[in-house]
Structures are given as structure tokens and as C-alpha cells.
Amino acid sequence: NAGVMQNPRHLVRRRGQEARLRCSPMKGHSHVYWYRQLPEEGLKFMVYLQKENIIDESGMPKERFSAEFPKEGPSILRIQQVVRGDSAAYFCASSPDRGLNTEAFFGQGTRLTVV
């Protein structure tokens, strides 16, 4: 059973370009979460999605950031018109349900560098 798969592992974008980060959850997991790890800061929650639904996006920046988890295919975190401050490691996690005592498994992350 493969773990949470994220790609690409590393992504370099010039300021103003778009970045698309992909996350395939573990088999049987229908809940996906995105976190961001900025240099010198801890991991911060961004968004929680179930298939075709955004459940909680309270941690998402108001502009330029969007996320989706379609019926088929991976979850996508999209950052439009990237700026240097978007440079960070973006992690995806998945779980089989949203219960309090559910283990959440993280992917290897995508390291975005904006130049």
C-alpha cells in the first residue's frame, strides 16, 4: 500500500508564474489536508478537502491560492502569480475519516522555490 504521494518533490517557479502541486492520498483515504512549512516556522494548516468538497479552508491565504480534490485524480493545490514569500515546503496528509482518533499520514512534500 503506497503512502501519500506528492509531486513534484521540487518545483522552481519565477515570480508571476503558476504553481500546481499534486497529492494522491493513501489507498482508501478520502480525506486530504494541505499544510505549509515556511522557513523558521512550524507546519501550518491550510485546507481540508474530501472528494469534490472543500470542508475547511480557513488556513488558506485569501488570494491566489486554491485547492481541489476531484472525484477522479489527485488533489491539487494551485498558487497563481507566485511571489517569493510563497517559497516553502507544502505537505499533504490523508486519513480514512475525520474522527478525532484517526491517524494522519503525510507525504514527502513539495518544495517550492520562487525565483
Added chain:
Amino acid sequence: SQELEQSPQSLIVQEGKNLTINCTSSKTLYGLYWYKQKYGEGLIFLMMLQKGGEEKSHEKITAKLDEKKQQSSLHITASQPSHAGIYLCGAPWGGGSNYKLTFGKGTLLTVNP
């Protein structure tokens, strides 16, 4: 202010020594997750503690949750170079589910051979 404080921020030990990492919360803990992160890599799930007084062990790593003290500790016995990395604690304060894990800033562990 940080809701989850980890101490120490960094730790250097000699191989074979025991060590303890603490995670102290400013709010009531409804559970506590421990992860390990190698530099530049993803998070490896270690343990999930669900209730006060609970203690779990995996190989040479033991974690305890003291709800009254709003604290969890991670203890490594007879440390090895493979234990080196960043240890993160996370608390689920997302309204009864685990998705909004709030993390501490981590403890960087170095184990010298």
C-alpha cells in the same frame, strides 16, 4: 504566542544515551501526535496519544500524555544515529477532528556516533 511549546529546541547526545523531548500546551489537549521529520523530507508518523495517562512505545521510543499538565513527553532509550531528525508534536484542536493539527516548532535531535 505559541500554543505548543517544544523543549529543548535542539539537542545533541552521544549514541547510546537516553533523552526526553517535551511538548507543552497552552490549551487542553484532546490528543497528541508525534512525528519525525528528516531534513528536507516528509513527516513520519510515530505515535498518537488519545487520552490522559496514556503511554505508547514503539521500538526504543516511548511517549506519554499528561492531560492535567497539558504536556506530552517523548523518551528515546539508547539513542542511535538513526534517531536523528526533527521531532514534531501536533495537537488536534479542529473542533473534534484531527485535520487541524497545530504543530510545535520542533526539536532538532543530533546523535553523535
